[in-house]
Amino acid sequence: MIILGISALYHDSACAVLVDGHVVSAAQEERFSRRRFDQAMPTRAVRACLRDAGVRISDVDHVAYYERPERKLARQLWMGLPALPETSPAALFRLDADRPFRQIEELLGFTGPVTAVGHHEAHAASAFYQSGFRTSALFTADAVGEWTTTSYGRGGPDGVELLEEVAFPHSLGLFYSAVTSYLGFAVNSDEYKVMGLAPYGSPRYAERLARLVQDEDGGQFRLDLGYFDFSGHGPMFTDRLADLLEGPARDPESEITQFHTDVAASLQEVLEAILLRKLRHLHRETGDSCLSYAGGVALNCVANRRIREEGPFEQVFVQPAAGDSGGAIGAAAMVHHSLTGEFEPRRLTDVKLGPRGDTGRTRGWLRRAGVPYSDFTGDEAGLLDRTAALLADGAVVGWYQGRMEFGPRALGARSILADPRDAQMRDRINALVKKREAFRPFAPAVVEERCEEFFELAEPSPFMLDTTTVRRGADLPAITHVDGSARVQTVNSAQDARFHGLLSAFGRRTGFPILLNTSFNMRGEPIVAGPVDALVCFVRSDLDVLVLGDHLVLREDIPGHWAERLEELLPYRRPPISRDVYSFL
Ligand SMILES: [Fe+2]
16 A cells, blocks of 8 residues: 655645555655745655655555645635735635645646545644554644644544644744744744744743733633734734833844843743643543644744653654654555554654665766765775764764655754864854854754763654753753753664764764764755755855765865856755745645
């Protein structure tokens, strides 16, 4: 039974191929189109994943679509046709509930059966069917999907059942996005920056912000709509928010002051408090000790830590592609279950589910272009030792290995790696490639078996979805946040033998089997997908070393004029995100 799951035409388009219930391939369209958060029908990702899975579109038994378009259209009409991102009347085609089905046939060439599942059901299923739990409480929270913003449910051998939903416009995701916008950051994109800013502040405004989210019976809550504008026509907040906080909205390019960090800390506090209250309700309702959790809000790893430490559930599984891309996996898993009735609890342990790309071809191009490289084919120990030596010497390394990660995080397949002991490293990487705000922390990857020596982490954290306290923060300044925390990724050799080997080799040299690990991309661009993307990013970014599979290239061996030519060839592409308006389309 081959099922193709599709998430498209809203935020972060993606696809997933399930064979007999197993996810064998999954990827986001943005990686291939090189357009960040690409919303288009994921034609490129589908082509790549089918090839990766060794099947053709004609072999697919069923397509599962991650939301019910007519429900979304009803909400859009109720909102009074939100502002269209383009001014042309052609933009009206977005308000067409048949479009996904037409495009599945016309663009993907699939003429078999298509089943659409609810948006939050897809989120819930994406977590439950990858959690490994036999039964579980289910929780989803995002900005909005169709009419729903939050849902509570139960999963088990009979499937996924939602018990209660909170309806638009009362939304934790939109609440967080609105204050993100007030703080001068892009909505549906930069919420994680606000989370990173929060530890610099104190939650002085938490009481005031808490007034905007009124707790109600059961799973319900209400936003005070006097403070928000979710019409999609302008800023997401009204003047009353500035009055309440006694400060104007921050201009995006202006300085970040203590006031802004205090608002960020307050927002984070209010979000965490309401999540904890609602999860206690869910726990009482279901009586289950396990929680499966997804939706964009589940990417808030600071809140996830509190859910794990203070929440009512003994075990918590957060689906790593918690945003809309993960809906592709959830929809496919739901349809698989409903068609076959099969249920076999299995825990997702690795998100390297995307295509691997052919590094052999790049080697040929390098050779023909006369660029020297070291070839470690058949000598993995040599590759790891050389790379670890360069890292310990201060090199910033672009690391491209094997299958691409699914979801928002680079976890050692498409990563930029560096020495976490160097206090200057954060600024250096920002200057080289990231060009991002200095306050944002970088995350560490650590070998799982020695994790507890360096981090207060009771269980493995393979997906970087949780923060924890760094035990030896003074030794690890490049990955330790201002509050002594880090968003840690644990790596074991079964998940990724080569990355584990590199961390171990670095540990043998330095005593710290830990590397700073950030995504392999230029600012504002998607993470690299294929080896050519990696080479292009390497050339444009001034990284010191590129490791492409078994091959190692040094910056000094790249001809100087390459970077200039590439800049001419690749004009910066703006992501389809507006700074202050949530895209409701
Ligand atoms: Fe969603």
